Amino acid sequence: MRDLGRRRRGLAAAAVVPPVLTVILAGLTERLNLSSQVLIYLVALVAVARLCGMVAALVAAIWSALLMDYYFVSPVHNLRIAGTNDVIALAAFVIVAITVASVVEYSGKLSRRATQAAAEAAQLEAADRMRTALLAAVSHDLRTPLAAARASVETLRDPQFDLSEEDRTELLGAAHESLGRLSRLVEDLLDMSRLQSGALKPHLEPFAVEEVLPRAVDDVPAAAGRVRALPLPADLPPVMADDALLERVLANLIGNAAKHTASPIEIAVAAPAAGTVEIRVADHGPGIAEADRESVFRPFQRLGDRDNAAGVGLGLALARGLTEAMGGTLRPEDTPGGGLTMVVTVPAGERAGPEGTVG
Numbered sequence: 001m002r003d004l005g006r007r008r009r010g011l012a013a014a015a016v017v018p019p020v021l022t023v024i025l026a027g028l029t030e031r032l033n034l035s036s037q038v039l040i041y042l043v044a045l046v047a048v049a050r051l052c053g054m055v056a057a058l059v060a061a062i063w064s065a066l067l068m069d070y071y072f073v074s075p076v077h078n079l080r081i082a083g084t085n086d087v088i089a090l091a092a093f094v095i096v097a098i099t100v101a102s103v104v105e106y107s108g109k110l111s112r113r114a115t116q117a118a119a120e121a122a123q124l125e126a127a128d129r130m131r132t133a134l135l136a137a138v139s140h141d142l143r144t145p146l147a148a149a150r151a152s153v154e155t156l157r158d159p160q161f162d163l164s165e166e167d168r169t170e171l172l173g174a175a176h177e178s179l180g181r182l183s184r185l186v187e188d189l190l191d192m193s194r195l196q197s198g199a200l201k202p203h204l205e206p207f208a209v210e211e212v213l214p215r216a217v218d219d220v221p222a223a224a225g226r227v228r229a230l231p232l233p234a235d236l237p238p239v240m241a242d243d244a245l246l247e248r249v250l251a252n253l254i255g256n257a258a259k260h261t262a263s264p265i266e267i268a269v270a271a272p273a274a275g276t277v278e279i280r281v282a283d284h285g286p287g288i289a290e291a292d293r294e295s296v297f298r299p300f301q302r303l304g305d306r307d308n309a310a311g312v313g314l315g316l317a318l319a320r321g322l323t324e325a326m327g328g329t330l331r332p333e334d335t336p337g338g339g340l341t342m343v344v345t346v347p348a349g350e351r352a353g354p355e356g357t358v359g
Contacts, residue, residue: 009052011052011055011056011059013048013051013052013056013060014048014052014056014057014059014060014063015059015063017044017047017048017060018041018044018060018063018064018067019063019067021040021041021044021064022067022068022071025037025040025071025072026071034068034072034073037068037072038068038092038093041064041068041093041097042093042096042097042100044060044064045057045060045061045064045097045100046100048060049100049102049105054102054105057097057098057105058098060097061093061094061097061098062094064093064097065093065094068093142182142185142186145178145179145181145182145185146178146182148174148175148178149174149175149178149179149182152171152172152174152175152178153171153175155171156168156171156172156175188315188318191248191318191321191322200322200325202241202242202245202322202325202326203242204240204241204242204326204327205240205241205242205243205349206238206239206240206349206350207238207239207241207243207349208238208239209232209236209238209239209246209269209277209279210232211243212243212246212247212250213229213250213267213269215247216246216247216250216251216254217229217251217254217267219247219251219254219255220251220254220255220258222255222258222259223254223255223257223258223265226258226263226264226265227254227264227265227266227267228264228265228266228267229266229267229268230266230267230268230269232269233269233270233271235271236269236270236271236277237271237277237348237349237350238348238349238350239277239346239347239348239349240327240346240347240348240349241326241328241346241347242326245322245325245326246322246326246344246346248318248319248322249319249322249323249330249344250267250279250281250344252315252316252318252319253281253315253316253319253342253344254267254281255315256315256316256319256342257281257283257285257340257342260283260285261283261284261285261286261339262285263283263284263285263339264283264284265281265282265283266280266281266282266283267279267280267281267282268280268282271348274348275347275348276345276346276347276348277345277346277347277348278343278344278345279343279344279345279346280341280342280343280344281341281342281344282335282339282340282341282342283335283339283340283341284335284337284338284339285338285339285340286338286339287334287335287338287339287340288332288340293332296316296332297316297317297320297330298317316342319342319344323344323346326346326347327346327347328344328345328346328347329343329344329345330342330343330344330345331343331345
């Protein structure tokens with residue numbers, strides 16, 4: 001479809017440019033000779049060839065030659081050519097125009113191929129970096145909880161260990177926690193893969209944000225007792241989102257705050273502009289330098305990469321990807337008084353009117 005549109009635009013340009021140029025040159029007949037007119041037509045043909053392709057340039061060359069013959073070659077207003085030099089000039093014009101057009105078309109193809117090759121190389125480089133990071137994540141972040149769970153289970157199964165009920169409970173708890181961590185890591189990896197391949201299709205519907213907030217908090221045991229949800233505005237509209245994905249987004253943001261700070265975590269919801277709802281997850285920790293704010297949203301990126309126990313670094317990348325998949329945005333801001341606030345903005349849904357109607 002793109003080639004067909006370009007071909008149509010090219011033919012239109014080939015039909016319009018020579019007559020327009022002829023009208024302009026007709027007013028300059030006393031100042032320009034035939035050689036100058038030929039060169040000006042040739043420049044126009046090079047532009048047509050560069051922008052519209054070889055076919056358009058060929059049509060424009062033949063059309064220009066006929067117009068020059070009729071208006072500028074003696075006898076004028078007649079397609080008959082009286083002078084041999086004029087015949088040679090027109091023939092040379094057509095040959096040079098076609099040759100130049102073919103060269104321009106070929107160089108344009110080479111340029112497009114080079115651009116495409118550079119884009120493919122960049123994609124391969126990004127994929128290679130992703131693969132390297134994934135291998136590093138698998139080598140440590142996935143193996144660690146798996147090894148911990150396996151060690152706990154093997155200890156429980158080994159008959160030579162005379163374990164008390166307290167020890168068994170502790171080992172079962174360690175295995176449960178490790179397997180839960182492993183499950184979350186695998187889910188994050190699968191969701192990131194689905195996001196990057198375009199396979200994730202959110203199911204958007206209007207719902208009240210207060211339905212999701214408690215579930216998101218419960219999904220992060222490490223934040224128990226530290227999360228405070230501020231009162232919701234009375235006129236808060238519903239959100240238009242996927243409730244399961246929004247729960248994952250908020251859980252990842254709460255978990256990230258709980259992991260990197262010891263401060264309380266506050267959640268505030270507002271509708272600052274018509275058609276949108278903002279959910280703010282704020283902490284009062286050290287915050288993030290402005291220069292590093294975008295880098296923390298890259299997959300497999302942990303700020304500073306100092307703590308390998310912090311996970312594969314997918315939480316914020318996945319949160320932003322899921323938010324954008326629902327038509328929203330996720331951006332960081334400074335918390336007043338110090339700390340970091342993650343602002344999730346999603347579209348607002350329509351309110352339900354009387355008897356369930358939408359209004």
